Amino acid sequence: MLELSVKGSLGKFSHLNLPDKIIDKLLNIGAIQAYKTAKAKAPYLPEHPIHLRDTIKRLDFLAARYIKISTDSPYAFITEFGSFLRKAVPFMRLAKAAAQRKMKSTMRSAILEAAKEEKQ
Secondary structure, eight states, X not given: OEEEEEEOOOXXXXXXXXXXXXXXXXXXXXXHHHHHHHHHHOOOOTTSSXXXXXXXXXXXXXXXXXXXXXXXXXXXXXXXXXXXXXXXXOSXXXXXXXXXXXXXXHHHHHHHXXXXXXXX
């Protein structure tokens, strides 16, 4: 199994005390981006009967602010990281990077918007 998790923790930005609805929005935006990117970047491997893209699933644990994007395909790990016989074709790592970029840009926008509202 290969999985990617999107968590609702702000880490070094936790001191900003953002409202729960903004944190939930960020979590959902990141998860959507990760899911779409993982599906789009999953390669087609003609030697396998099931397309890797079709095995990617999204599981939401909203109460815990945790979303998991995973695949239970037996060849996902080798596809992602490669082996001595096969070159790596990363798709989950690309999905994680895309989700992080999207969450950062959304958080930046939300903070700027909140700052504008507070000035008024």
